[in-house]
Amino acid sequence: MKISEVSKKYDISIDTLRYYEKEGLLPNITKNASGVRDYSETDCARIEFIKCMRSAGMPVERLSKYISLCVQGEGTEEERRNMLIKQRDELLEKRDAIQRSIDKLEYKIDIYYNILLDKEKAFRSGN
Amino acid sequence: MKISEVSKKYDISIDTLRYYEKEGLLPNITKNASGVRDYSETDCARIEFIKCMRSAGMPVERLSKYISLCVQGEGTEEERRNMLIKQRDELLEKRDAIQRSIDKLEYKIDIYYNILLDKEKAFRSGN
DNA sequence: TCTTGACATAGAGCTAACTCAAGGTTATAT
DNA sequence: ATATAACCTTGAGTTAGCTCTATGTCAAGA
Numbered sequence: 001m002k003i004s005e006v007s008k009k010y011d012i013s014i015d016t017l018r019y020y021e022k023e024g025l026l027p028n029i030t031k032n033a034s035g036v037r038d039y040s041e042t043d044c045a046r047i048e049f050i051k052c053m054r055s056a057g058m059p060v061e062r063l064s065k066y067i068s069l070c071v072q073g074e075g076t077e078e079e080r081r082n083m084l085i086k087q088r089d090e091l092l093e094k095r096d097a098i099q100r101s102i103d104k105l106e107y108k109i110d111i112y113y114n115i116l117l118d119k120e121k122a123f124r125s126g127n
Numbered sequence: 128m129k130i131s132e133v134s135k136k137y138d139i140s141i142d143t144l145r146y147y148e149k150e151g152l153l154p155n156i157t158k159n160a161s162g163v164r165d166y167s168e169t170d171c172a173r174i175e176f177i178k179c180m181r182s183a184g185m186p187v188e189r190l191s192k193y194i195s196l197c198v199q200g201e202g203t204e205e206e207r208r209n210m211l212i213k214q215r216d217e218l219l220e221k222r223d224a225i226q227r228s229i230d231k232l233e234y235k236i237d238i239y240y241n242i243l244l245d246k247e248k249a250f251r252s253g254n
Numbered sequence: 255t256c257t258t259g260a261c262a263t264a265g266a267g268c269t270a271a272c273t274c275a276a277g278g279t280t281a282t283a284t
Numbered sequence: 285a286t287a288t289a290a291c292c293t294t295g296a297g298t299t300a301g302c303t304c305t306a307t308g309t310c311a312a313g314a
Contacts, residue, residue: 004260015303018262023301034310035262049231056228060301077246081239088232091225098222101183104176105215112208119204131290142273145292150271161280162292187271255314262309279288279292284285 010047017047023037024064025050027071056091128166139173144174152177154198175217183218 007014020026026046028062030038046067049059053063069076134141147153153173157165166174173194174211193210196203 002261003242011178013303014261016301019302031262035312037261052228052231054301055224057225058228077239077242079241081236084232084236084239088229088236091229091232095225095229097182098184098225101179101185102215102218104179105211105218109168109208109211109215110212112204115204115206129291140273141291143271146272158292163280164291181271255287258311258313260310261293263307265305267304268302270300274297279290281288281290283288 001044003037003039006044006047008038008097009044010051012047012051020060023058023060025067027067053087057094058087062087128171130166131165133166133171133174136171137178139174139178147177147187150187152187152194154194182215184221185214189214 001009003014003017006012007017017026021029026043029043030040032038050063054060062083066080069080069083128136130141133139134144144153148156149253153170156170159165177190181187189210193207196207196210215251
């Protein structure tokens with residue numbers, strides 16, 4: 001798969017794909033004789049994973065570290081697992097912070113609803 | 128309340144408090160004759176709100192816009208409400224993206240668990 | 255053959271949200 | 285009286301994560 005196809009498929013800009021590669025998130029991409037990238041199935045799976053993690057705010061540097069462990073292979077499983085656990089725990093906290101924010105917003109939205117309703121009533125009764 | 132107290136109470140750096148003020152998030156802070164800030168109850172309530180919104184990633188610029196509407200007062204309620212609704216909807220999406228990421232992480236953590244368990248077994252049986 | 259379009263690299267530029275540094279003033283403790 | 289600490293302002297510096305620019309190569313169609 002060529003870079004433009006991957007870009008379309010995953011809705012990630014070509015620049016970003018090359019940037020990720022430079023940062024170590026996409027190691028060992030095959031290139032043909034004239035240097036053109038050809039993304040494999042494995043590369044695509046990795047891109048999907050990266051996209052998911054990035055959408056949740058996992059830092060590029062941490063992803064890079066994790067992927068370098070994957071490439072190292074055998075013997076790094078425990079460290080990899082610990083990284084994922086840490087990341088998950090951070091996301092749980094983040095999710096809760098977002099939920100608190102949502103709750104506060106809902107509360108205020110409701111208050112404005114009542115204010116606007118009162119104004120409407122006042123208008124109708126000719127104030 | 129002085130800036131250092133506010134800083135401690137809300138765990139926001141002094142620099143950040145002044146930065147927020149400059150960006151319009153904390154308008155009309157009272158200052159004494161020698162220019163020292165004195166945060167009121169209202170200011171503190173606003174800081175708490177800002178902290179909550181910032182922790183969920185609401186942009187400073189949007190907060191600034193919202194707060195300027197609050198300061199404008201009467202007649203801006205509908206626009207304010209719409210801003211909050213938009214922000215809430217974005218957070219709902221964000222929360223869901225994070226949840227998807229959490230789910231993927233849980234899945235992988237479990238896979239690593241089984242890998243490590245198998246290694247342990249192999250070790251015990253002398254492989 | 256010539257042009258066009260998709261690819262490549264290297265490195266500069268951009269934005270958000272802080273964070274720090276330099277230099278100055280004021281209130282308080284010794 | 286002086287030193288210290290807490291405040292002030294202005295403006296520069298930092299970081300992450302892209303995004304853009306300049307320049308060049310290469311394969312395919314008119």
